[in-house]
Amino acid sequence: MAPYIWPRSVNFFLPFIHESYINAETIINFTDNALLVADADPAILSLYSFFHPLKVNFGAAYIVWSGLRSSSPGNTLGVTQLLDELSSTYARQWDTSIQNIYGIKTTQYKALMPHHRTPFQTGTIAKRVHALNDLITAIGTDASLAAVKTSVTTFLTLLTTAMGKQSGQLSNIDTAIIALDAASLAAAHGLFFVYGGLVSRYYLIPSTIDTFYEVSMLHNTPQMAFIAKLKLPKPRKICRRKMDTVGTKLKFTLEGDADAYAFYTNGIVKKLVAGAPKILLLQNTITTHDFSEAGYSDINSHLYVVTIGPGTVTVKVEIV
DSSP, X not given: OOOOOOGGGSOTTHHHHHHOHHHHHHHHHHHHHHHHHTTTSHHHHHHHHHHHHHHHHHHHHHHHHHHHHTTSOTTSOOHHHHHHHIIIIIHHHHHHHHHHHSOTTSHHXXXXXXXXXXXXXXXXXXXXXXXXXXXXXXXXXXXXXXXXXXXXXXXXXHHHHHHHHTGGGHHHXXXXXXXXXXXXXXXXXXXXXXXXXXXXXXXXXXXXXGGGSOGGGSSOOSOOEEEEEEOSSSOEEEEEOOOOTTTOOEEEEEEESSEEEEEEEOSSOOSOOTTOOOEEEOTTEEEEEOGGGGTOOSSOOEEEEEEXXXXXXXXXXXXX
């Protein structure tokens, strides 16, 4: 029988840091700033002195990675952007879908995801491509995971295309990823070290610890991603939400064999009206748009997607 692992003895910051470099930067900077503000307390100053060099190292590696991320071709996602999508979105999505079929302790799950999400979240480009191919091979002809296999294959095609367009940068990207992975891991361990120190300092008033962490990013937050499968050219309601149109955008991932339109209505009208604003979504693409492009307003806050002609597609909408 496998030994029981007490959740409190596991570094609970690691999944959040591994999931997204962008989110990791926010989490790490928040704690560093909070410690600096409170460093008049000698106990906090000691924690800041330990953590700040880790934050600086992460920041330096992040700047290099971010520079490569922003240098992708103008009409497609670059390699670093896709790898961030892989670690933050797709690894979680595939893992969850597989666990819906095979429990995490089953032999089937272990054959499909022997190292859980880690191979998709860390390592060089080649290692992540290898992990994607391994998953495709492991799924094989399993009909219950056909949708997952299609999604993995589509993503691998997008990544391979981006690698071809940025072939001259792949070595630099690999170097940046390796450095950022190491800095991220060190910072995650640092966050856990700081947590231990804060527990010692505030054990009688533990709620004070919350002020040193970006808590909103370390627990469940309002749904920011929606997925739907469309088999008929009939409008499908994705969500209804009042949006922050200044600070956020809509990101669409469309996988399948048809194009589609995305549009907002007042919820009473459920179809695309001639002349109304709409966003054209081309099959097997990832694009980002302003809400106004789809006709969003305080009244028109119901988001719909409809395919153009016959075909089956899976659409993912993210608020980013």
